Amino acid sequence: MVFRPIKSTKVYEQVIDQIKSMIVDGTLKKGDRLPSERELVEHLEVSRTSVREAIRSLQIMGLIECRQGEGNFINQNFENTLLEPISIMYMLQKNNPEEILDVRKIIETGTVVLAAKKINESELKGLKDIADAFKVCRNEEDNVRFDKEFHYKIAKASGNLLIVNILNAMSSLMDSFLKDARKKILVDEENVIVLANQHELIYEAIRDGDEVRASEEMKKHLDFTNEYMRRTVNK
Amino acid sequence: MVFRPIKSTKVYEQVIDQIKSMIVDGTLKKGDRLPSERELVEHLEVSRTSVREAIRSLQIMGLIECRQGEGNFINQNFENTLLEPISIMYMLQKNNPEEILDVRKIIETGTVVLAAKKINESELKGLKDIADAFKVCRNEEDNVRFDKEFHYKIAKASGNLLIVNILNAMSSLMDSFLKDARKKILVDEENVIVLANQHELIYEAIRDGDEVRASEEMKKHLDFTNEYMRRTVNK
Structure with missing residues (x-):
């Protein structure tokens, strides 16, 4: 998994962009576990807040599911996304x-x-x-x-x-x-x-x-x- | 504007629900300025993190626009929401x-x-x-x-x-x-x-x-x- 460090004002948007590119290049697929918040913070060199804001957004859109104690997973179906x-x-x-x-x-x-x-x-x-x-x-x-x-x-x-x-x-x-x-x-x-x-x-x-x-x-x-x-x- | 204090695990979702009910009851309309993060924190009795997570989600969906130094506003058009x-x-x-x-x-x-x-x-x-x-x-x-x-x-x-x-x-x-x-x-x-x-x-x-x-x-x-x-x- 290759991350590029991020520098910008709307950081949470760029976190989402990075997650999107991981989807496009096939690094992340349906059902996959996302890197932990800590890993994302380290690799993207952004604040924990920005990472959480990005992840919550994806959760609210129904694209990511948070499983207690297991982490965040890309949903298997997207029927409630919109x-x-x-x-x-x-x-x-x-x-x-x-x-x-x-x-x-x-x-x-x-x-x-x-x-x-x-x-x-x-x-x-x-x-x-x-x-x-x-x-x-x-x-x-x-x-x-x-x-x-x-x-x-x-x-x-x-x-x-x-x-x-x-x-x-x-x-x-x-x-x-x-x-x-x-x-x-x-x-x-x-x-x-x-x-x-x-x-x-x-x-x-x-x-x-x-x-x-x-x-x-x-x-x-x-x-x-x-x-x-x-x-x-x-x- | 009437807020109900929130107690729950998925707090950011409940912040969104409260914002939704303000839309339904007409308190919030297109172009309106949202209460500040601080106000939302006080009235909803939730953490600043939860409020920010909720607001960022609405921004990413294109429903809310953040104007530098002015606050968060309900967008006038929703053509990029989906x-x-x-x-x-x-x-x-x-x-x-x-x-x-x-x-x-x-x-x-x-x-x-x-x-x-x-x-x-x-x-x-x-x-x-x-x-x-x-x-x-x-x-x-x-x-x-x-x-x-x-x-x-x-x-x-x-x-x-x-x-x-x-x-x-x-x-x-x-x-x-x-x-x-x-x-x-x-x-x-x-x-x-x-x-x-x-x-x-x-x-x-x-x-x-x-x-x-x-x-x-x-x-x-x-x-x-x-x-x-x-x-x-x-x-």
Whole structure:
């Protein structure tokens, strides 16, 4: 591991830059343990405060995990990385909750096209299983989970990790800012039947590799749920 | 301003939570000066280190700006908020540069639909001006700028700030990870003519409020540029 000593005013930023270059050159990979705070202090010739500020920032972004007594590790998955910055930004910008619904619709109607092209047999089976679980379940808490999982599996099947990360942040934003809107729609059994049917049609279009139909069915599905959530939010 | 004293292990996270609640209840707004580190230390009853760690994290995310001798201010715009976390995540996940192109295409073909619905006269004029500037310019540096501006104006016209923020992060990711791909396409004058024509068609569709055509023209445009960048990247 090669470190370059640092001299500058915004030292914590340069500590992050050094950690970034260790990632770029492959010195640090997912799951790796970071050098200890003391080691970083010595090699980078910066204060302990600067090192801690840099490490805390990476922790808050969800990129690094601190394990008690073991040190700091690069996270294995980054699905919550964008959540903290995006949710604070969202609060500060005073965004409209409908923006979340629109972003989700735009991304998911495009993502399902990639999924219809790229999904493999086992992913397809997993998608069918979750659609079936949703269909027979009459508990709204479980169905919120099944519904999220259905959409998550489609994102994963797209093979695009950026999409998975962005949609994950949108899903958590919905949980925070649209409160129980997701659950309310599932209290009504008639809705569950409609939604289960929509999931089935999306699944079938993906299975058939029919990109256009997959996108259309996803659009119909999200138009239905978004309209319901809009009414709940605006009540 | 009402503070609640904090007692916990991950203290810096709780400092962030307190700052978040000041945002939610409207105590802190865009452009506001944050309480000083000393004030935060006193009111939250935490160490100076925890306060600094929390503040540095918000700075690194681009949510807070430190002005020498004046203190910390909530940023006025958040267009670089997602960049640091998303680019570190991108490096760690070893994403494929094509993922960026795919995300951009998905979001922009959807965004232009919103823009075609919502754009106002002055935004429309601004869009036309930038399309015209691109058309007559034969300097690739300037044209990279005009091209970015053209897409940025469409995102703004969608009225969805989340989209603006996400696309901004994608644009910066392209600059970082696709290096000069954006400029290379513009060195060839024939490409500039093709692209100027595509911009014109996108502009006209937006002007006519024709959502379907706007989306189709944006798709054609990005298929063209993405294909070119893919070849450049894979060479």
